[in-house]
Amino acid sequence: MTVEEIRAHIDPIRHEFAEARSLILPALKFAQTEKGHLTREDLEAVGEATGFSAAYVESVASFYDRLYLRPTGERVVSVCVTLSCMLRGADELLEHVCEREGLPHDGGTSEDGRITVQEVQCLGYCDRAPCVQVDAEETRGPLSLDDADALLEELRSSPRPERLWR
Amino acid sequence: MADYAPVDLTAEGQVEFELNGRKVTAPAGTMLVDAAFAHGVEVPIFCYEPRLGPPVGACRMCLVEVEGMRGLQTACSTPVQPDMVVRTTSELAKDGQDGVLEFLLENHPLDCPVCDKGGECPLQDRTFRFGPGKTRFVEPKRHFPKPLDLSSLIAIDRERCIQCWRCVRFSQDVAEDKLLVMEDRGAGSVVATLTGDQYVGRFTGNVIDLCPVGALTSIPYRFRARPWDIRNTPSVCGHCPCGCNVELTEREGAVQRVTGRPDPNYAVEEGWLSDLCRFAYAGNDGPDRLRAPAIRDEGRVKEAQLDEAVDAAALVLGRGGKVGILVGPRATVEEGFLAQELARAALPGALVQRLGIPGAGLEAIRSQPAAQLGDIDGADLVVVVGGDPGEQQGIVELRVRKARRRGATVVTVGPRPHGLEGLGTAVRSEPGRLAAALEALELPAAERMIVLWDEADLAAEPDAAGALARLAGERGARQIELGLDVNGAGLRALGMGATEVLDAARRGEIDTLLTIHADPLDGPGGPEWGWALGRVRARVAIASFASTLTESSTVTIPASTHYETEGVYVSMNGRAQRLRPVTAGPEASAPGWEILIALMHRLGAPPPYRTAAATFAAAAAARPALAGLDYDALGVLGAPVAGVAPVSPNGVNGPREPAGTGLPLVTTTRMFGGADAYRAEALAWVRTGAELVLNPAEGARLGLADGARARLRSPFGECALPVRLDPAHPAGAAFATTGVPEAGVERLLPADRGPVRVEIEVVG
Ligand code: FES
Ligand code: FES
Numbered sequence: 001m002t003v004e005e006i007r008a009h010i011d012p013i014r015h016e017f018a019e020a021r022s023l024i025l026p027a028l029k030f031a032q033t034e035k036g037h038l039t040r041e042d043l044e045a046v047g048e049a050t051g052f053s054a055a056y057v058e059s060v061a062s063f064y065d066r067l068y069l070r071p072t073g074e075r076v077v078s079v080c081v082t083l084s085c086m087l088r089g090a091d092e093l094l095e096h097v098c099e100r101e102g103l104p105h106d107g108g109t110s111e112d113g114r115i116t117v118q119e120v121q122c123l124g125y126c127d128r129a130p131c132v133q134v135d136a137e138e139t140r141g142p143l144s145l146d147d148a149d150a151l152l153e154e155l156r157s158s159p160r161p162e163r164l165w166r
Numbered sequence: 167m168a169d170y171a172p173v174d175l176t177a178e179g180q181v182e183f184e185l186n187g188r189k190v191t192a193p194a195g196t197m198l199v200d201a202a203f204a205h206g207v208e209v210p211i212f213c214y215e216p217r218l219g220p221p222v223g224a225c226r227m228c229l230v231e232v233e234g235m236r237g238l239q240t241a242c243s244t245p246v247q248p249d250m251v252v253r254t255t256s257e258l259a260k261d262g263q264d265g266v267l268e269f270l271l272e273n274h275p276l277d278c279p280v281c282d283k284g285g286e287c288p289l290q291d292r293t294f295r296f297g298p299g300k301t302r303f304v305e306p307k308r309h310f311p312k313p314l315d316l317s318s319l320i321a322i323d324r325e326r327c328i329q330c331w332r333c334v335r336f337s338q339d340v341a342e343d344k345l346l347v348m349e350d351r352g353a354g355s356v357v358a359t360l361t362g363d364q365y366v367g368r369f370t371g372n373v374i375d376l377c378p379v380g381a382l383t384s385i386p387y388r389f390r391a392r393p394w395d396i397r398n399t400p401s402v403c404g405h406c407p408c409g410c411n412v413e414l415t416e417r418e419g420a421v422q423r424v425t426g427r428p429d430p431n432y433a434v435e436e437g438w439l440s441d442l443c444r445f446a447y448a449g450n451d452g453p454d455r456l457r458a459p460a461i462r463d464e465g466r467v468k469e470a471q472l473d474e475a476v477d478a479a480a481l482v483l484g485r486g487g488k489v490g491i492l493v494g495p496r497a498t499v500e501e502g503f504l505a506q507e508l509a510r511a512a513l514p515g516a517l518v519q520r521l522g523i524p525g526a527g528l529e530a531i532r533s534q535p536a537a538q539l540g541d542i543d544g545a546d547l548v549v550v551v552g553g554d555p556g557e558q559q560g561i562v563e564l565r566v567r568k569a570r571r572r573g574a575t576v577v578t579v580g581p582r583p584h585g586l587e588g589l590g591t592a593v594r595s596e597p598g599r600l601a602a603a604l605e606a607l608e609l610p611a612a613e614r615m616i617v618l619w620d621e622a623d624l625a626a627e628p629d630a631a632g633a634l635a636r637l638a639g640e641r642g643a644r645q646i647e648l649g650l651d652v653n654g655a656g657l658r659a660l661g662m663g664a665t666e667v668l669d670a671a672r673r674g675e676i677d678t679l680l681t682i683h684a685d686p687l688d689g690p691g692g693p694e695w696g697w698a699l700g701r702v703r704a705r706v707a708i709a710s711f712a713s714t715l716t717e718s719s720t721v722t723i724p725a726s727t728h729y730e731t732e733g734v735y736v737s738m739n740g741r742a743q744r745l746r747p748v749t750a751g752p753e754a755s756a757p758g759w760e761i762l763i764a765l766m767h768r769l770g771a772p773p774p775y776r777t778a779a780a781t782f783a784a785a786a787a788a789r790p791a792l793a794g795l796d797y798d799a800l801g802v803l804g805a806p807v808a809g810v811a812p813v814s815p816n817g818v819n820g821p822r823e824p825a826g827t828g829l830p831l832v833t834t835t836r837m838f839g840g841a842d843a844y845r846a847e848a849l850a851w852v853r854t855g856a857e858l859v860l861n862p863a864e865g866a867r868l869g870l871a872d873g874a875r876a877r878l879r880s881p882f883g884e885c886a887l888p889v890r891l892d893p894a895h896p897a898g899a900a901f902a903t904t905g906v907p908e909a910g911v912e913r914l915l916p917a918d919r920g921p922v923r924v925e926i927e928v929v930g
Contacts, residue, residue, distance in 0.1 A: 058349065059347035062350045
């Protein structure tokens with residue numbers, strides 16, 4: 001995404017933020033709509049549009065689970081690994097999902113590009129632990145290993161999304 | 167590194183509070199850690215570092231109990247309040263501190279005998295003094311690939327990092343290079359650069375000093391020594407004229423490391439060093455170091471003993487005829503003074519001069535009240551006239567940035583674009599028309615104004631110096647000279663002028679030339695000097711490094727460098743500070759001042775003193791500008807010299823109107839472009855070459871494309887440079903880099919670095 005495009009997007013909302021650095025988030029979110037993830041060029045463009053260094057922009061982007069610094073698959077399954085979920089079997093769940101998709105234990109994107117699995121910190125769904133979130137839309141829990149299988153099944157059989165959720 | 171801020175317990179506005187059962191006072195607003203430290207109570211810290219700006223409270227190490235407040239408080243971010251009751255060693259506080267240390271050590275590998283910081287590590291020290299003594303964590307520690315290179319100078323061992331943010335804050339808030347950040351979050355947080363790029367800047371090495379654990383270490387020093395087999399000596403940097411205070415590490419007779427001082431000099435560098443200061447030491451033992459004396463006899467070179475060489479030198483100097491003595495900018499005050507004494511007592515009629523900018527037109531501005539670099543912090547208006555301080559007097563940049571962060575207005579006036587321009591209002595002057603720009607300058611009202619001015623630019627335009635002096639006078643501003651020569655100010659304080667030796671040599675009046683750390687052939691006006699020296703019968707060189715001059719001198723005597731000698735340097739803004747030798751240097755070398763004393767003995771005029779201290783005392787007694795300075799009292803922090811150095815009457819300036827035809831030439835030395843950077847292997851990867859920068863319009867006019875090669879010709883000499891077109895550089899001038907050894911831009915300049923014009927054409 002170009003600096004001009006990002007500027008055109010954030011200029012109208014600039015006044016909503018007391019601090020200039022708060023603009024980085026909407027700018028990143030917008031920049032991500034193009035390819036579904038953020039490239040180095042995107043980080044640099046966001047930096048230029050907001051007046052921060054690209055390194056700083058990357059540090060912000062790397063903090064948030066839904067900003068992707070690497071290409072993702074069509075659907076993103078985020079497995080919560082924070083305490084409540086962990087105590088209720090999140091590690092097992094994550095391992096199971098990764099294994100099923102043929103991924104390393106901390107996630108990644110399946111070979112066919114359909115599904116990305118990632119671990120995330122607390123989804124705020126502790127009362128339904130262990131939980132996962134699908135894309136940015138839906139949080140499900142508590143999830144048994146069978147439920148997880150069913151979920152993956154469901155995601156695979158659903159049509160390819162026309163546009164990535166982001 | 168400095169950890170606690172100095173606290174003035176006698177200042178106005180003290181508040182009283184209770185500290186561990188004692189009633190004490192501290193100025194209102196002082197942070198508890200600093201107040202406690204001033205009263206002899208150490209509260210352990212990691213992330214706190216007053217020089218980085220407001221506290222962030224990231225590490226929680228400084229937990230203390232404050233009566234009436236729930237839970238423990240971070241003493242680094244809690245200002246003292248009247249009647250506050252603080253306990254730093256109560257059971258509760260102790261428990262908190264123990265807990266934090268136990269937690270910090272959860273993943274820290276405790277590989278102290280392997281870690282370069284082991285023995286110098288605040289984490290280790292504080293664990294011993296404040297830690298719990300045992301841990302409940304039995305899990306395996308984390309492992310990362312190690313070490314990763316943050317740059318070719320700095321390695322990072324990520325598992326050691328305790329995420330205190332000091333390095334990140336330095337990069338973001340002090341150097342403002344904005345390159346280091348904390349990436350990812352929670353347990354995954356790491357110090358990083360943009361997708362793994364190198365951390366390249368001019369002040370990057372400071373993060374090594376700042377790191378309170380061994381996470382960031384110096385690659386050139388890594389595994390070179392252990393804290394128990396090194397010797398540290400406080401000294402002064404001799405790579406630029408700022409006079410930064412350094413600590414030199416020696417092992418096995420060589421300089422192994424240069425760091426900032428644990429107790430910084432707040433009047434000068436405040437503990438920060440530029441990377442040139444920090445890493446150029448490697449060049450001290452470089453291949454061009456002179457290691458053996460040489461005597462040249464009828465074209466044959468004979469290696470000699472030190473004694474033989476001094477004898478030969480005395481013979482050459484003493485055989486009659488007029489002697490010229492040229493003292494280079496790296497000579498100490500003692501060496502300069504001894505050169506004068508040698509001439510006075512043993513070589514009647516000899517001329518002693520320094521190699522540097524004459525600057526007779528500069529008295530007006532030099533005689534305005536001077537400020538120390540530390541005073542820039544408190545200014546509310548900083549005006550930078552000429553120069554390129556970030557490159558030429560690096561550390562000044564950090565001071566100006568700090569002032570700007572504290573609300574100062576920054577105004578720059580000058581012909582060349584540079585890094586400080588972006589900090590405020592930039593007034594671009596036409597080359598050679600600085601005076602006009604200064605006359606027209608509109609400045610905001612300010613109570614504390616400081617003017618920084620470039621020696622070379624103003625020496626070339628005495629009207630501008632006058633205009634600036636008037637401006638400073640009217641506004642009650644203090645001034646700081648951005649000098650170019652390491653000890654130029656010290657030699658001026660001795661009353662040395664700068665042009666007569668050349669003039670006399672040109673006229674064929676000099677029979678023998680003695681040079682002391684002076685290298686006229688490779689500097690500005692090289693061709694002029696070459697022509698003039700052709701008329702000199704014999705030359706004696708006291709020098710540390712090989713040069714065009716030493717390769718053809720009659721006698722060459724290897725001299726100690728600033729790492730190896732005792733003496734005084736006066737920094738560009740007039741601060742006298744002591745050099746302390748950290749190694750002895752090559753066996754057949756000696757400090758310049760000792761060589762000069764030996765020469766005086768041989769020539770039958772033994773001086774009544776034989777130490778550097780006594781030499782300095784004699785100089786201080788004899789030269790008004792040094793009056794009142796005492797060698798011992800200079801201590802490790804130095805002292806400002808009394809007044810302006812009187813300029814010898816022969817110090818006339820070069821032509822006012824630029825010599826030659828074509829475009830006026832504007833030169834700058836880059837921090838990593840000079841001979842010192844070229845000598846140091848560690849800096850090879852950041853070395854900047856010389857280039858000719860032109861506005862694209864000028865490029866088009868001259869038929870020069872980006873990347874082309876151009877020949878530059880001035881009345882004094884010529885050289886060839888690659889061309890870069892840059893719209894940020896104004897049309898109407900040619901911008902070139904000096905200092906780069908093989909490029910030889912110096913050849914274009916007259917010996918006094920005065921203004922010149924250059925004809926430019928495409929090569930090939
Ligand atoms: S710990 Fe998993 S949702 Fe809160
Ligand atoms: S030193 Fe106070 S929180 Fe780090």
